[in-house]
Amino acid sequence: MAEHRIVVVSGGGSGIGLAVCAAFAAEGAQVVALGRRAEPLEDGAKELNERYAAVGGSVRALTADLSEPEEAERVGAELRSSYGRVDVLVNNAGGNALLGAAEGAADGLTGAAWHWTANFRSNVLTAVLLTEATRDLLAAPGGRVVLLSSIAAYRGSGSGSYAGAKAALHPYMYDLAADLGPRGITVNTVAPGYIADTEFFGPGGVPEARRQVLVEQAMNRRAGEPADVAETVRWLASPGAGHITGQVIQVNGGAEKGR
Template structure:
């Protein structure tokens, strides 16, 4: 049976890799995000790449930090027919990356980056999940959040790490409430992942790259497919007894050296 999969932040990086993984199995994937042009390009490329499996990727632009937009996504997904088998909340990022000099200074700056990181990383996941929760397939539904190693180690300024850490108790509570319906809820916490906008698509400076790789036990940076494969496993029958877990995918970097 063809599964319906909703992936927020599906246009680039980890979210795109997740869309590709499910399209490869023949799923109908709805990629959600704010940049319609990016989403449409990704949808077209992945649908063409995986046409042999019957997998399709559809683009749906929305600002998921707004309740009415999350509800609209639910309505449009339902109009396509059937329940949602898998929800992957990959949207997010650190608003301090690329911010102008001085943007985070003082109390006004702190209010800005704490609020915006909360909107980008917490509200975008919570509101979409709450909107889709009634239509998640029961039993067999899967919900996966994308957290971060920063939730364990900090992020330098606190707000991004704090936002990602806020997802963890939400996972625990949601897993408890949805477990009787046969729905599992987990999170994946990546470490340093190359080929993503978060770390710069052109790559980090050599010294920063070497430092982050040096913190791993595997001796390499992660790639988006490392996360996508873990998400795909969590959404498989093989992981039906795995719920309320935060799966770290960081080459052991969280343990340090």
Template sequence: MGALTGRTALVTGGSRGIGRAVAERLGAQGALVAVHYGRDAAAADEVVGSVRAGGGKAFAVRADLSGPEGVAALWEGYDRQVLEHADGAGLDILVNNAGITPRGEIEETTAEAFDAAVAVNMRAPFFLTQQGLKRLHDGGRIINISSGATRIALTDIIAYAMTKGAVDAFTLTLAKTLGPRGITVNAVAPGIIDTDMNATWLRGNEAAQKSAADLSALGRVGRPEDVADVVAFLASDDARWVTGQVIDATGGSQL
């Protein structure tokens, strides 16, 4: 029996990268995992199949989180499907992972790109959590994916870094709000991770790989599993006395 057996988790942006690794890790620990995706149904179905192949339980739910109606659509799909896959409704673990990374220095960032980042990285987790509180069981877990860019000045992703700074503030304040219910709220801040999001500049580029690896005290580029394991810890009973924290998962980047 896994550490999360009998619990239900929702992972936003769960069809690829860090989100996929988190979904697979929580599923391996026994949780029923709702794999949220925005566009790529085939990728989400692949994650569901991977969780099931490992002996876990999962289902996919679609919603476009770039618009305000997406949050309601996500919860509607979740509520409908969770009753088909679990003995009861509700939620135990919410992982706010979905995000976008507009690239550009401050002079290059358009209002459209900035607004899109705010919509997905800030507004969506705020209102998804707001509407999820009535579903979240006492003693539950909320885990937000932040970024090492809130600690390290990376000028070409300034808009992204701003949104993740807001996620850190959200995490701290929400932990205070939900403490009386025994719900812990934490964030995980990855560094450079070898995912599809970074593939265009990182994969197949030996110089970029070396530069990224050299940033870490551990001398390598991060993998999605490195972050997923931290999320799994925060979702478990072992992290019952940890709340309101931003856990650095950058591999000691730029210490």
């Protein structure tokens, strides 16, 4: 019987991260879902454990703020102790600090410093610190690292800070791919466009007029779904994608072209 793969997914409690956990659990992987909020992590893990028990898939919830070095170090130590290796690392944690922020929070230089720092911590540090904490645990050969960027890295985000943070992942990915490549480990980035049914835009979701604009920008005239991204991540982690590394795969229905 084949050995279960060990898959680590940050931001695994909802939206794209939860869909990624589901995709790997369906294959019988042992998934570790990481995030800051215990309740959605545990609820998601319980649901997926019940759904995929028959195929041997499992999801474990592990709470951590991965923007803090000591928290990332703790996660790395726990993974080493419990599993001894990581086959697939998916850096999905992130978000836009400006969404849902109080009115005036971004005003002036103090506001600019706040949202640029917050988006860097949420989107860049979470990925870098977790990756560095698990670098020596990555299966070699055959390990896979995937980072989640955004269409905003190409088209902007209206404020600069979120788009800039996501764009910062791209050169990190290139350097990491070159560094880990000799060990037989691939490193790639997935950049989604508008993905419905996520918490990204807050409890109220996207206003209908804005949603229509985002859908019409896609060449296939539909919103993306978390499963669209999850299946792309799963493919990049497959043996068939072993010669694909240092790439940014866009999942946006062609919307990046701006039509």
